[in-house]
Amino acid sequence: MPEEIYSVSDLTADIRGSLEQQFQGIWIEGEVSNHRLPGSGHHYFTLKDSFAQISCVLFKGAARKNRIVPQDGMKIQLYGDVSVYEARGQYQMIAQVIQPAGSGDLQAKFEELKRKLEAEGLFSSEKKKPLPAFPNSIGIVTSPTGAAIRDILHVLRRRAPWIRILIQPVRVQGEGAAEEIAQGIREISEGRDLPPPDLVLVTRGGGSIEDLWSFNEEVVARAIAACPIPVLSGVGHEIDFTIADFVADRREPTPSAAAENATPDATTLLHRLSSLQELFDSRSEAAIESRRREVRALEREVRAHEPRRRLQSRAQELDYLRERMEGILINEISERRHRCQHLGSALHSVSPERSLEGGRRTIAFLGERLQDSANHRLQRERQRSSALGELLRSLSPEMTIRRGYSLTTDEKGNLITSTAQVESGNAIRTKLADGEIQSRVE
Numbered sequence: 295m296p297e298e299i300y301s302v303s304d305l306t307a308d309i310r311g312s313l314e315q316q317f318q319g320i321w322i323e324g325e326v327s328n329h330r331l332p333g334s335g336h337h338y339f340t341l342k343d344s345f346a347q348i349s350c351v352l353f354k355g356a357a358r359k360n361r362i363v364p365q366d367g368m369k370i371q372l373y374g375d376v377s378v379y380e381a382r383g384q385y386q387m388i389a390q391v392i393q394p395a396g397s398g399d400l401q402a403k404f405e406e407l408k409r410k411l412e413a414e415g416l417f418s419s420e421k422k423k424p425l426p427a428f429p430n431s432i433g434i435v436t437s438p439t440g441a442a443i444r445d446i447l448h449v450l451r452r453r454a455p456w457i458r459i460l461i462q463p464v465r466v467q468g469e470g471a472a473e474e475i476a477q478g479i480r481e482i483s484e485g486r487d488l489p490p491p492d493l494v495l496v497t498r499g500g501g502s503i504e505d506l507w508s509f510n511e512e513v514v515a516r517a518i519a520a521c522p523i524p525v526l527s528g529v530g531h532e533i534d535f536t537i538a539d540f541v542a543d544r545r546e547p548t549p550s551a552a553a554e555n556a557t558p559d560a561t562t563l564l565h566r567l568s569s570l571q572e573l574f575d576s577r578s579e580a581a582i583e584s585r586r587r588e589v590r591a592l593e594r595e596v597r598a599h600e601p602r603r604r605l606q607s608r609a610q611e612l613d614y615l616r617e618r619m620e621g622i623l624i625n626e627i628s629e630r631r632h633r634c635q636h637l638g639s640a641l642h643s644v645s646p647e648r649s650l651e652g653g654r655r656t657i658a659f660l661g662e663r664l665q666d667s668a669n670h671r672l673q674r675e676r677q678r679s680s681a682l683g684e685l686l687r688s689l690s691p692e693m694t695i696r697r698g699y700s701l702t703t704d705e706k707g708n709l710i711t712s713t714a715q716v717e718s719g720n721a722i723r724t725k726l727a728d729g730e731i732q733s734r735v736e
Contacts, residue, residue, distance in 0.1 A: 303380070310378035311595070313385060317376035321405075322348070322387065323395055326368045332613045339364050341372060341387065349379075349386040353606055359533045362392045369395035377603075381611045388606075391533060393503065400503050404510050407537055411512075416519045416541050423524040423543045425556065426492045427568040431458035432556060433482040433491035433523070435475060438463040442499040442528075442549040449553035457557060460491050465508075466498040472511035479517040479525070493556055494523050496538055497549040500531040509536040518542055528552025701725040 300308075324341035331337055335354035340347050350372065352364065364370060373391040378384070393401075411417060432450065436443050438461060450457060462478040465471040475496070483490055496518065498509070508514065509529050518525045518541045527542035528549040539545035546552035687693060691701055702710045702724045710716060716735045724731040 302383075306378060306380045306383055309385075310380065313376045313378060319373070319375065321371055321373050321401060323369070323371045324348075326364045326370060327366055329364055329366050330617075332616060334609055334613055336609060336613065337364055337389075338610075338613065339366075341370070349384060350374075350389055351379075351386055351606075351610060352389040352392065353609070356390050360392050361533075362394065364392060371395055371401065379610055380607060382614070400507060400510075404503075404537065407510065407512055407515070408540065411515055411537065411541065416515065421519070425524045425526060425544055427571060428558060428565075429457060429492035429556065431460060431489070431491040431493075433460040433462060433494045434497065435462045435464055435478040435482060435494060436497045436549070437466045440466065440499055442497050445550045446495065446497065446553040449550055450557060453554065454557040458491070460488060467501070467505050467508055471508040472514050475508060476511075476513045476517035479514075479521055483521045483523045490523060492523070494521060494525045495528060495549075495552050495556060496525060496542065497528040497552055498530070499549065500534060506530050506534060506536055509538040511537075514538055515541045526552050526556055695725065695727045 322341065324343045324347075327340045327342055327347075329337065329339040335357065337352035337357055339350050339352075341350050342348075352360070357363070362370065371393050372387060372389050373393075374387050374389040377386060377388050379386050415421065434443065434446060436446075443461070447459070450459060460482060462482040464474040464478040466475065479494065479496065482494060496509070496514075498506070500506075506529060509527075515537045518527075518538055524544075525542045526544050526546060527536070527539045528546040528551060529536050529538055530548070532547035535545075544555075546555055695701065702722055704710060704716070705721050705723075708715075710722065716722060718735050720735045722733055722735060724733065
């Protein structure tokens with residue numbers, strides 16, 4: 295007997311765990327095909343190249359965070375995790391981020407610089423400086439004319455109008471923009487003209503990867519890492535990540551969120567939150583650090599059994615069953631329709647009206663045949679009658695007389711065929727071809 299016999303569910307779960315452990319957070323590129331969007335709002339499609347294909351699913355929540363909707367024939371780059379749809383034993387890609395193909399070179403540069411700086415420790419949590427709970431001044435490194443600065447100023451004036459705001463104007467995209475951003479960070483942190491602020495915001499509005507590329511340059515990353523003042527990044531939208539976000543002491547999803555989370559809402563609340571934050575930090579930091587490794591070790595196992603994953607799997611299964619049911623209904627309706635058409639044709643072939651019509655045609659045909667037969671019989675009888683008439687005429691007394699014979703009758707018209715029928719003195723008549731002769735017997 296084998297030492298261990300797997301159930302199908304156990305084996306599939308182990309395969310899923312192995313795949314998810316080995317292929318987490320990867321980028322793939324290909325062409326979209328067989329895209330489907332059922333009523334659940336989840337996107338199902340196949341990503342393929344010239345030699346292979348993989349099933350993909352973009353769940354409704356992730357789809358709302360992406361600006362791109364997958365369509366058949368679209369060339370895309372997809373970021374996500376490899377998993378297994380256990381109900382069908384099929385491995386698939388669970389998409390988180392979708393971007394157009396063609397930005398792959400920039401993405402490769404992004405990943406290369408990210409690995410380099412991460413190896414140097416620039417992303418290390420130990421190097422992250424805590425943000426001040428009550429900043430008296432905030433420096434903002436951004437474009438002075440963009441929508442981002444207007445949003446930031448609006449939020450700061452609403453939440454903390456007492457804070458002094460220093461704006462370091464720079465270009466945020468285009469040739470030389472990265473050097474300007476790095477120089478702006480250095481100048482505002484050195485406080486050449488004014489005292490340095492308590493917090494530096496490095497921000498810009500959303501855009502494509504090309505528009506945000508200045509914040510992926512090494513010179514900007516090193517300027518943020520070298521800044522002695524805490525740096526808060528708010529670049530692009532929620533789904534946009536830049537190298538500046540990883541190096542900054544904290545990353546916020548948007549410029550407005552950065553301004554929102556950089557300031558307190560009121561002075562009293564600030565003091566209260568500050569004291570609670572210090573208490574929380576002192577008591578929880580040690581516990582968090584000691585549990586961090588354990589959490590990381592258990593994270594994948596928990597993820598495999600978390601309700602969200604199970605709900606996603608059930609959602610896929612529901613979509614699959616719904617599609618099967620729709621297919622069965624369509625086939626059943628089609629089969630019933632063909633059967634009704636066949637029965638209709640059969641009913642039409644045996645309908646009284648069709649039989650009556652056939653009878654009419656048969657009667658008409660037989661009538662024509664009867665008429666033809668009667669005409670033929672009449673013609674034949676006429677010919678026969680004519681022939682018999684000719685024969686009768688040829689044998690008639692008149693014709694006999696015309697051949698030189700005569701007929702003799704008594705006064706009463708009785709034909710005399712023997713001498714015994716007459717006596718002397720009887721009157722007789724002799725009929726010839728051209729008249730009669732009256733005579734008397736002697």
